[in-house]
Amino acid sequence: MTGELLPVKAGPPQWTKVFGEALTELAGEYPKLVAITAAMPSGTGTSIFQKKWPERFFDVGIAEAHATTFAAGLATQGVRPVVAIYSTFLQRAYDSIIHDVAIQQLPVIFCLDRAGMVGEDGQTHMGLYDIAYLLAVPHMTVTAPKDGAELIGLLRCALEHTSGPFSLRYPRDKAPGEPPRAAEVAPIRYGTWEVLRKGRECALLAVGTMCQPALAAAEELGGAGFDVSVVNCRFLKPVDRETLKALLH
Structure with a gap:
């Protein structure tokens, strides 16, 4: 052992960087x-x-509640505000999200970094509740991208959506793959899921970063004789009822 630091491979960019560059x-x-x-x-x-x-x-x-109410005021004047806050800290603005944004169906975009487990950031920064508390908000769209390219596509979708608030959640981690430039990504069609693997016996419904583990599990199950579909449920709300019905039938 020499005590020298080993070079770290660059690998794919962090979700935070993908979001910041795409928004810019x-x-x-x-x-x-x-x-x-x-x-x-x-x-x-x-x-x-x-x-x-x-x-x-x-x-x-x-002042997360102020950030939310400030965004609501801007939205009433035709501005397109994007509010970027850690998942756990947006909890502080819950009343403002409902009363100042959602009830009025204002097109405020909420981008939730650190959604899920955060490792060394500690307990206070773990974004464990955003799916539950945002699903309960009226008129709120709730999404989770599977990779960097989908994050950009959902951002575009959010900017085209003008009939209520829109949220995106992503973790403190590296985004799978190398995302393209925002100019190369089309908006994802609102409210749609994506079938990543077609099977005939059962289906795994995956959200966000769980898509890759679901695909790996489906491959392993395939080796054991099970024909498994994998669906990217990038929209938690609204649910893609057409795709869900197709899976059931």
């Missing part, structure tokens, strides 16, 4: 897009946006 690029296409965060520009990737579009970036400090 999309701002060139959507002149009314603004980014809002609550004292966490580097942790959410919005610092990338801030460097390119400083006049369209707002850090409101440790």
Whole structure:
């Protein structure tokens, strides 16, 4: 042992970086897009946006409820606010999400970093509850991308969606694959799932980063004689009823 640090392979980028770079690029296409965060520009990737579009970036400090209500006010004037906050800290704004955004069906986009387990960030930063608490919000769209390219496609979908709030959740981790530039990604059709593997006997419904483990499990089950479908349920709300019915029949 020498004590020297070994070089770390770069690998795919972090979800945070994919989001920050995509949002920055999309701002060139959507002149009314603004980014809002609550004292966490580097942790959410919005610092990338801030460097390119400083006049369209707002850090409101440790005030998540204010960030939400501020975004609601901007949305009433035709601005497209993107609120980037850690999943666990958006809990502080729950009342504002319901009363100031959702009931009025305002098109505020919520991007939840650190969704799920966060490792060394500790217990206070674990985003364990966002799926449950956002599914209960009226008019809220709830999504989870399987990889970086899908994150960009869902961001585009969110920017095209104008009839209510839209949320995206992603973890503190590296995003699978090397994402393309935002200009190369089309918006994902609203409310649709994606069949990743077709089978005839049973189906695994996977959400977000669980798609890759589900595909691996399906391959293993296939080796044991089971013909398994895998579905990417990127929209948790609304549910893709057509795809679900097709699986059942």
